Amino acid sequence: MSPAWNTPVLPAAAAALALALAACAGGARLPPPPPQTFSAAEIEKGAELAKLADCQGCHTADGGQAFAGGRPLNSPFGTIYTRNITPDPRTGLGRYSREAFIRALRRGVRFDGAELYPAMPYDHFAYADDEDLGALYAYLMTRRPKDQPPTPNKLIPPANIRGAVAIWKALFFHPGRFQPTPGRSAAFNRGAYLVQSLGHCGACHTPHNFLDAEETSKPLQGGVQEGWYAPPLNALSPASVPWTPEHVYSFLRTGFDRDHSAAAGPMGSVVRELARAPEADVRALSVYLATLMQPSPAAKGAARPADHVAQAAAAQPAGARLYAGACAACHDAGAAMMREGRPPLQFATPPQEDRPTDVVQVILHGLQPATGPRGPYMPAFAGTLSDAQVADVAAYVRARYSDRPPWKDLASAVAKARRQGGEG
Structure with a gap:
């Protein structure tokens, strides 16, 4: 949603104050129920929903205990560290009753009435029903507790003032409830329910404004998250081959699809969880997303980008030489990797995108298999290629594997990607 600059200051402030007062009124700490309170069926359902929501991926630091928090999330205003959501009574969810937990996910309010930063996607969780949120609570409250205090956030003013989030909410947080589409399967x-609620796909795949709020008028039209570009999941998809439900299912379940590309960056964590989620739910996600991405102008008639080897080499000679030495052994026709069914670059989505972000990130930081050792792997070249060389390779990949115009200002894109780092 675009900033409402025509909103009068006093009504906005009054709305923010009302939100804060309402939060405090409902923020009393209540003792959580003991683990034996929850049924096995409710815990199992919560486990399935936690995978669909990628709770573990966000709330687990590298090398840390699952769900104990501490993972850094980069934002335009600094770094936010995810919180401990184990049932520890001092530093985790042990301080939350079921009602307080649902209120936190639906309204973005902590157990003590303080505002939660929207890095926790409560603008999506608000669309989930109480039964699902209750099951998620049952699952998290039965994990192994970990006494792990939160890592302090590193935010610039005024974002470092938690109360300022109330103003952000007054401007941008207008939650609703999921409404099924009549006549659809x-x-x-x-x-649709999973994408809009617990799956919170729009948190990455929707553009954000300068205050880091989703532009709700442009749902799933592509966004940037943690230095990676999350491409559109609608008819603006840059894929050169049409996405079918089977294509989407393969990608979500395994981390790659033969006619598209491999999961990279933050998507790797999502796929690791979806690989263990209920098959019926992953297939439902696939049906919905494939429907949104049809018809894609880029994929009309299943047109595949030409493999312009000679023309690309003439246009980008430096990149062609680097590619021949560093990339061709894996990516050219006949390579062992290609015989194993890996996605060919001429079908991959990143070279077709409007920005070079993902191609640059993959060259710098490589790919790690999302679902096991047999998944796609690519070494990182950040330590062996200079910024100028990475830019040359990216320019050559664009020219060889796409019919689209050259990317502009690749040098800046490479420098920015190197500063931000990557997550394979």
């Missing part, structure tokens, strides 16, 4: 509506 049960699988379509289940997928």
